Amino acid sequence: TQLLEQSPQFLSIQEGENLTVYCNSSSVFSSLQWYRQEPGEGPVLLVTVVTGGEVKKLKRLTFQFGDARKDSSLHITAAQPGDTGLYLCAGANAGNNRKLIWGLGTSLAVNP
């Protein structure tokens, strides 16, 4: 069974701080997606990483896919209260991208 473990589970920081959250697995994924979910809403896709070692930037968010395509990280620079939410990673397998394997998420609170 493929699993994705996210850490930390909860993170509370002050506005302006930097942070990194992690998504790890013992399995290889063909791609990995990061989503943000706010209370009462569905997950919203932030980015998809496909190539081992790939780095993608979305304003103050930097996503990296591990060289072995088993792990990923999300780094946020100068966090803002609007970054508050649940960050989920989800992995897809080559040959079957119908079914995403999800992590439990990191719940981030950025305090003003």
Added chain:
Amino acid sequence: EPEVTQTPSHQVTQMGQEVILRCVPISNHLYFYWYRQILGQKVEFLVSFYNNEISEKSEIFDDQFSVERPDGSNFTLKIRSTKLEDSAMYFCASRTESATNSPLHFGNGTRLTVT
């Protein structure tokens, strides 16, 4: 921007009753999905649907579950005889193609409470 819409936002039902959760995917999307998220647990894949048939289903999606796209617009999930453990958020999602880099768009979910 087009959205996936789900109704109702919250459904309360008694154990053993049938429920139908409704979704209107984005109009030019071809691939449709149901996921569920039990409170405090991971998002779980239930079923994928393409070309009017199920393309894959998980172990969760047993004989009590069915999906339908009756009119080319709505995509429904039916649970025939609900159990307490069916209480969860149910998310519908859709995308234009099955390729991994085709974004999956989620609705805001239906919170199902089985009492």
